Amino acid sequence: xxxxxxxxxxxxxxxxxxxxxxxxxxxxxxxxxxxxxxxxxxxxxxxxxxxxxxxxxxxxxxxxxxxxxxxxxxxxxxxxxxxxxxxxxxxxxxxxxxxxxxxxxxxxxxxxxxxxxxxxxxxxxxxxxxxxxxxxxxxxxxxxxxxxxxxxxxxxxxxxxxxxxxxxxxxxxxxxxxxxxxxxxxxxxxxxxxxxxxxxxxxxxxxxxxxxxxxxxxxxxxxxxxxxxxxxxxxxxxxxxxxxxxxxxxxxxxxxxxxxxxxxxxxxxxxxxxxxxxxxxxxxxxxxxxxxxxxxxxxxxxxxxxxxxxxxxxxxxxxxxxxxxxxxxxxxxxxxxxxxxxxxxxxxxxxxxxxxxxxxxxxxxxxxxxxxxxxxxxxxxxxxxx
Amino acid sequence: xxxxxxxxxxxxxxxxxxxxxxxxxxxxxxxxxxxxxxxxxxxxxxxxxxxxxxxxxxxxxxxxxxxxxxxxxxxxxxxxxxxxxxxxxxxxxxxxxxxxxxxxxxxxxxxxxxxxxxxxxxxxxxxxxxxxxxxxxxxxxxxxxxxxxxxxxxxxxxxxxxxxxxxxxxxxxxxxxxxxxxxxxxxxxxxxxxxxxxxxxxxxxxxxxxxxxxxxxxxxxxxxxxxxxxxxxxxxxxxxxxxxxxxxxxxxxxxxxxxxxxxxxxxxxxxxxxxxxxxxxxxxxxxxxxxxxxxxxxxxxxxxxxxxxxxxxxxxxxxxxxxxxxxxxxxxxxxxxxxxxxxxxxxxxxxxxxxxxxxxxxxxxxxxxxxxxxxxxxxxxxxxxx
Numbered sequence: 001x002x003x004x005x006x007x008x009x010x011x012x013x014x015x016x017x018x019x020x021x022x023x024x025x026x027x028x029x030x031x032x033x034x035x036x037x038x039x040x041x042x043x044x045x046x047x048x049x050x051x052x053x054x055x056x057x058x059x060x061x062x063x064x065x066x067x068x069x070x071x072x073x074x075x076x077x078x079x080x081x082x083x084x085x086x087x088x089x090x091x092x093x094x095x096x097x098x099x100x101x102x103x104x105x106x107x108x109x110x111x112x113x114x115x116x117x118x119x120x121x122x123x124x125x126x127x128x129x130x131x132x133x134x135x136x137x138x139x140x141x142x143x144x145x146x147x148x149x150x151x152x153x154x155x156x157x158x159x160x161x162x163x164x165x166x167x168x169x170x171x172x173x174x175x176x177x178x179x180x181x182x183x184x185x186x187x188x189x190x191x192x193x194x195x196x197x198x199x200x201x202x203x204x205x206x207x208x209x210x211x212x213x214x215x216x217x218x219x220x221x222x223x224x225x226x227x228x229x230x231x232x233x234x235x236x237x238x239x240x241x242x243x244x245x246x247x248x249x250x251x252x253x254x255x256x257x258x259x260x261x262x263x264x265x266x267x268x269x270x271x272x273x274x275x276x277x278x279x280x281x282x283x284x285x286x287x288x289x290x291x292x293x294x295x296x297x298x299x300x301x302x303x304x305x306x307x308x309x310x311x312x313x314x315x316x317x318x319x320x321x322x323x324x325x326x327x328x329x330x331x332x333x334x335x336x337x338x339x340x341x342x343x344x345x346x347x348x349x350x351x352x353x354x355x356x357x358x359x360x361x362x363x364x365x366x367x368x369x370x371x372x373x374x375x376x377x378x379x380x381x382x383x384x385x386x
Numbered sequence: 387x388x389x390x391x392x393x394x395x396x397x398x399x400x401x402x403x404x405x406x407x408x409x410x411x412x413x414x415x416x417x418x419x420x421x422x423x424x425x426x427x428x429x430x431x432x433x434x435x436x437x438x439x440x441x442x443x444x445x446x447x448x449x450x451x452x453x454x455x456x457x458x459x460x461x462x463x464x465x466x467x468x469x470x471x472x473x474x475x476x477x478x479x480x481x482x483x484x485x486x487x488x489x490x491x492x493x494x495x496x497x498x499x500x501x502x503x504x505x506x507x508x509x510x511x512x513x514x515x516x517x518x519x520x521x522x523x524x525x526x527x528x529x530x531x532x533x534x535x536x537x538x539x540x541x542x543x544x545x546x547x548x549x550x551x552x553x554x555x556x557x558x559x560x561x562x563x564x565x566x567x568x569x570x571x572x573x574x575x576x577x578x579x580x581x582x583x584x585x586x587x588x589x590x591x592x593x594x595x596x597x598x599x600x601x602x603x604x605x606x607x608x609x610x611x612x613x614x615x616x617x618x619x620x621x622x623x624x625x626x627x628x629x630x631x632x633x634x635x636x637x638x639x640x641x642x643x644x645x646x647x648x649x650x651x652x653x654x655x656x657x658x659x660x661x662x663x664x665x666x667x668x669x670x671x672x673x674x675x676x677x678x679x680x681x682x683x684x685x686x687x688x689x690x691x692x693x694x695x696x697x698x699x700x701x702x703x704x705x706x707x708x709x710x711x712x713x714x715x716x717x718x719x720x721x722x723x724x725x726x727x728x729x730x731x732x733x734x735x736x737x738x739x740x741x742x743x744x745x746x747x748x749x750x751x752x753x754x755x756x757x758x759x760x761x762x763x764x765x766x767x768x769x770x771x772x
Contacts, residue, residue: 148597149605151539151621155636158671160663203589205609205617205742211534211663219535221617223591223607231591231607233619235537240636241662241671242653242684244643250541250626257630267628276627277546277597285544285627298628355741356591 002092002321005032005067007058007082008074009040012096012123014047016071019314021048028069028321034061058082062089069093069324071123071317075169076101076177080109083334087116094121094320098186099337101177102370102383103345104363106338113334120334121320125312126187127194127332128319131264131305135249135256136195138266145252145272150196150224150232156243156260157184157236164214171214173373174380179208179216181344185236188247189340192234196249198339199224199232203356204347211239215377222347223356234347254298262305267298388478388707391418391453393444393468394460395426398482400433402457405700407434414455414707420447444468448475455479455710457509457703461555462487462563466495469720473502480507480706484572485723487563488756488769489731490749492724499720506720507706511698512573513580513718514705517650517691521635521642522581524652531638531658536582536610536618542629542646543570543622550600557600559759560766565594565602567730571622574633575726578620582635584725585610585618589742590733597625601763608733609742620733640684648691653684 004025006017013035020030032053033044041054055061061070062085069092072082080100083093093113099122100106113120126132138144157180169175176182181189193199203223210219218239224232237243247258252274255267269276276285276297288296319331345366346359352369364385371382390411392403399421406416418439419430427440441447447456448471455478458468466486469479479499485508486492499506512518524530543566555561562568567575579585589609596605604625610618623629633644638660641653655662662671662683674682705717731752732745738755750771757768 148625149541149621149623153537153634155535158668160666160668160671162667203591203609205589205611207615207617210615210617211659219617221609221619223589223609225591229593229596231593231596231605231623233607233621235535235619237535237636239534239659239663240641241655241659242641242680244634246632248539248630250623255626255628269627273597273625273627277625280546281548282544282546285546294628 002028002324003031003066003068004028005034005061005070006030007034007061007070007072007086008078009033009035009037009044010073013073014043015313016073016317017044017048020317021052024314025317025321027325028317032061032064032066034058058085062086062091067091069119072096075175076182080105083109083120084112087112087118087120090116090118092119092320092324093334094123094317095334095337096123097190097337097340098182098344099334099341101182101341102363102367103338103341103360104367106341107363110335110338119320119324119330121316121323121330122332122334122337123313123316124187124190124332124337125316126191126261128312128315129261129305129307131258131261131303132191132195134303135258135264139195139249139251139256144254144256144268146228147196147226147230147249147251149230149248149250150192151248152188152192152233153235153244153246154185154188155235155237155240156245157238158241158243159184159212159218159238161213164212171216172379173216173370173377176216177370178344178348179214179218180236180238181217181220181347184238185220186340186344188234188236189343190336192247193339193343194336196232197226199343199359200227201225201356202343202346202350202359204350206347206351210237217348220347264303266301266303268301269298270296388414388710389417389452389454390414391420391447391456392416393420393447393456393458393472394464395419395421395423395430396459399459400429401699402459402703403430403434406703407438410700411703411707413711414703418447418450418452420444444471448472448477453477455505458482461561462568466491469495469506470498473498473504473506476502476504478505478710479720480509480703481720481723482509483576483723483726484568484730485720485727487568487727488749488753489724489727489746490753492727493749496721496724505706505710505716507702507709507716508718508720508723509699509702510573510576510718510723511702512577512647514698514701515647515691515693517644517647517689518577518581520689521644521650525581525635525637525642530640530642530654532614533582533612533616533635533637535616535634535636536578537634538574538578538619539621539630539632540571540574541621541623541626542631543624544627544629545570545598545604545624547599550598557602558765559602559756559763562602563756564730564734565600565604566622566624567603567606567733570624571606572726572730574620574622575729576722578633579725579729580722582618583612585729585745586613587611587742588729588732588736588745590736592733592737596623603734606733650689652687652689654687655684656682
């Protein structure tokens with residue numbers, strides 16, 4: 001039985017602790033929790049039972065010998081340093097998303113994981129959505145040919161001012177490291193790259209504190225360019241109460257549209273677009289459409305997902321646990337967390353510099369620019385840059 | 387009876403000539419056509435009848451006294467100079483879209499129309515789509531509050547290489563002045579501003595000759611900023627055979643989604659988003675959604691349009707004709723054509739300079755940059771910049 005400690009008993013940490021304590025993860029059991037806030041530990045004592053060990057510092061947890069692995073569910077900035085400590089102490093680590101706030105710290109975490117020989121995973125729970133798994137496999141298999149365009153509108157992250165006022169650190173540069181790009185959208189920043197690959201150039205138009213009393217990003221309109229010349233867009237905001245979640249991928253041999261992360265429509269073209277382009281006239285295509293024979297151009301498959309939110313987290317944890325036991329490949333290796341951080345950093349850096357930037361970004365430049373925002377905010381000390 | 391001449395007997399000019407000759411526009415009749423190509427005039431003789439006067443030069447047409455108004459349906463670059471000639475000759479002018487290729491020439495046309503005292507319209511046929519008319523009225527009325535975001539994906543302009551090879555001038559810088567932004571997308575570039583207002587800043591990522599044997603724009607991903615801080619995106623391409631046409635507008639008191647220019651879903655919020663933000667918690671909103679009581683947050687109205695393509699052109703012509711007869715306000719005043727040209731120019735200039743640009747653009751800078759592309763192409767002389 002894998003003995004698990006939960007580090008950080010906030011909203012997410014409590015959820016993880018509860019399903020672990022309830023025995024809902026095969027092969028894993030909650031044995032300890034850790035938080036610097038006495039109230040969080042008191043919550044753990046009353047809600048999880050006094051047999052779960054409680055620690056006010058991670059050093060004490062690591063020294064206790066009471067856990068084989070930890071899940072890190074602290075504020076984002078602390079993910080890499082705490083994960084590194086745990087890995088160096090010989091523990092397996094599952095880190096909450098995002099992997100970190102800036103890539104320099106995530107590189108250090110990935111290096112520590114690499115040399116540790118321990119298992120390192122990341123809580124990309126939406127990767128367990130069967131719909132996205134199938135789409136990733138489909139796109140990566142090459143059956144639909146080369147990607148030409150990717151558009152994701154993900155405005156369904158409505159957050160009122162009361163949400164932002166929950167904690168001092170929330171929606172600050174120095175405490176949280178940003179807004180929608182570090183907190184809500186990391187799932188889509190991961191999925192879009194997991195399915196369609198990593199953009200090489202990024203532009204973003206970002207509004208900071210759009211219709212909210214915050215200084216960080218909460219309205220983002222980004223454009224992507226991929227190595228093969230494909231283009232893309234990524235749009236996210238927190239002020240649309242009836243938000244849109246719509247992903248479109250155009251490929252040479254098909255087209256995919258995903259609505260609300262629940263329904264995917266997959267078109268498979270009878271001929272590749274390259275071939276249609278060279279062999280068909282516009283009139284041919286118009287005739288097929290107008291004549292109601294569009295089905296000669298493509299077939300349609302619809303897939304639906306009914307996965308709930310809570311189930312997804314448990315699936316990632318079970319996958320992590322199973323990997324440790326029998327080596328089943330990890331659905332969400334921790335080392336892949338850097339992709340989403342890179343993309344978020346690229347969007348912010350593009351907005352700050354007012355120009356398109358390469359992805360991955362220059363990590364030193366990003367950190368220097370982030371420190372300028374932390375200094376202007378005046379609430380937290382700058383991050384050490386060297 | 388208004389006597390009409392059609393200038394330019396290409397694809398669109400033939401369509402206009404035919405419905406006019408068939409008496410389908412009340413109060414207007416075709417009396418003459420004009421084209422520099424003998425084959426086009428021969429087509430007119432056999433298809434329209436020999437009673438329709440035929441001219442090989444616009445000067446001869448204007449001197450003939452055989453028309454009260456003209457529709458200009460030549461290649462784009464010639465719209466302004468020919469419209470100016472006709473206006474100065476005392477004729478009413480209906481110009482095909484786009485108003486021109488670069489705003490400098492469109493300003494001259496608008497000034498000529500202003501001083502002429504004649505009627506000046508533009509063939510924005512999609513403005514006659516009842517759906518878009520209703521949405522414009524709704525948004526402009528202020529009932530849904532201030533706009534926050536506008537997204538339009540309009541990839542349904544599939545064009546194969548055979549289309550681009552139809553004429554020498556097509557899809558060239560010197561002959562046509564560009565690609566999807568001057569030829570296919572001007573309708574949406576007009577509608578998006580007619581409905582939601584004019585963006586003040588524009589960025590565009592443009593691929594030239596994406597999957598096509600052309601040198602001009604055919605894959606565009608643009609971001610907008612509006613004066614009130616709202617943001618937007620505009621995405622268009624010619625290589626998606628099953629294209630998307632989806633417009634979304636988020637406002638403080640509602641949301642609009644238009645699919646395929648045929649179906650609009652209008653949500654009216656029970657409270658403005660500003661009020662939801664200050665009075666509701668996330669938990670309140672989640673409860674309403676999860677409890678299946680989302681209808682407490684908003685009401686839904688659906689409107690559908692069945693307008694066909696051909697009908698729309700005749701509607702613009704009838705509107706133009708009616709305005710001349712009885713002064714009914716023009717649905718598509720010619721002077722508004724500059725908005726779409728500005729936006730297209732801003733996208734191209736942004737792409738050429740690699741930075742966000744103001745809209746309207748610096749017209750001299752745009753023309754100088756356009757001339758660089760014409761020179762590099764080497765097929766047409768540069769445009770006079772004076």
